[in-house]
Amino acid sequence: MTSRKIHRLIGLILILPMFGWTITGVIFFIKPGYKGAYEQLSLKTYPLETQLLVKPDKKWHEVRLIKTILGHHLLVKLNGKTEHLDPISLQAKEVISSLEYKLLIEDALSINKERYGDIISIDGTKAKTSTGVVINLDWLSLRLSQKGDDTKLINILYKIHYLQWTPFKSVNLVFGVLGLVLLVTLTILGIRLYVKNKE
Numbered sequence: 001m002t003s004r005k006i007h008r009l010i011g012l013i014l015i016l017p018m019f020g021w022t023i024t025g026v027i028f029f030i031k032p033g034y035k036g037a038y039e040q041l042s043l044k045t046y047p048l049e050t051q052l053l054v055k056p057d058k059k060w061h062e063v064r065l066i067k068t069i070l071g072h073h074l075l076v077k078l079n080g081k082t083e084h085l086d087p088i089s090l091q092a093k094e095v096i097s098s099l100e101y102k103l104l105i106e107d108a109l110s111i112n113k114e115r116y117g118d119i120i121s122i123d124g125t126k127a128k129t130s131t132g133v134v135i136n137l138d139w140l141s142l143r144l145s146q147k148g149d150d151t152k153l154i155n156i157l158y159k160i161h162y163l164q165w166t167p168f169k170s171v172n173l174v175f176g177v178l179g180l181v182l183l184v185t186l187t188i189l190g191i192r193l194y195v196k197n198k199e
Contacts, residue, residue, distance in 0.1 A: 003196075007189040010182050017163060017179050024161035027154075036115050037150040041135065043068050043142055044107045052087050066142070069107045070100055073142060082141040095139055098122045105135055108144060115148070 046067045054074060056063055062077035065087060074087040086093045096104065102119055105127050109116040117130035125137040133148040159165070163175040 003189050003192055007186065007193060010186045010189070014179070014182055014186065020160045024157045027157055028161070033150045034154070037148060037154050039112070039115070039146065041108060041144040041146045043104065043144060044110070048072075054087055054090075057090075068104060068142075070096065070104055075142060084140045084142065095125075101125060101127070101137065105137070105144075109135070116146075 046069070048065065048067055052065065052072060054063070054065060057076070057078075059078055060076045061080075064075040066073050066075065072087045073093065074085040074090070076083050076085060084093045085091060102122055105119060109119070109129070115131060116133055116135075119127050119135075120130050121128045125139060127135045127137075129135065131148065133146050136145045136147075137143075138145075162172075163179050164172040165175060166172055
């Protein structure tokens with residue numbers, strides 16, 4: 001098979017990936033809707049009005065005392081892991097009830113009601129809002145994460161761009177390597193044909 005035919009065949013094979021790379025590349029460059037989709041949601045904190053004397057343990061690497069709408073929380077780092085303690089008893093702080101969780105999340109969502117709307121359901125430490133955003137709370141670190149339909153769409157676009165077209169990691173790896181090999185081959189053949197035509 002001649003270089004021209006191989007070049008044409010590879011070009012046909014790469015039509016779909018190239019189309020995907022072009023469209024997603026433009027989106028990644030412009031980044032429409034990224035701000036909301038990947039907004040870092042944080043719990044609303046309040047000034048520490050009362051003095052709490054906490055005797056730190058020598059094993060703690062980091063200590064943070066914060067106050068939320070539910071009261072005081074002591075976050076300590078021990079052996080690289082964060083522990084959520086009661087600042088008075090220094091025992092692990094009990095997981096909150098659904099009602100307390102709703103109160104905590106609603107307080108955090110008040111900063112951007114347009115995106116988050118109102119909480120419509122709670123399942124454990126996961127809440128769903130009227131705008132379709134899912135909020136997760138890591139109770140040990142008191143960190144929030146949010147994911148909406150826009151986040152899911154952008155994640156799908158990333159999978160398209162990087163040829164992650166199947167649920168199997170090993171198959172996606174083969175697709176990625178094959179795509180790069182074909183792209184390099186296409187470039188080399190294109191240069192070769194250009195040089196031949198110049199001769």
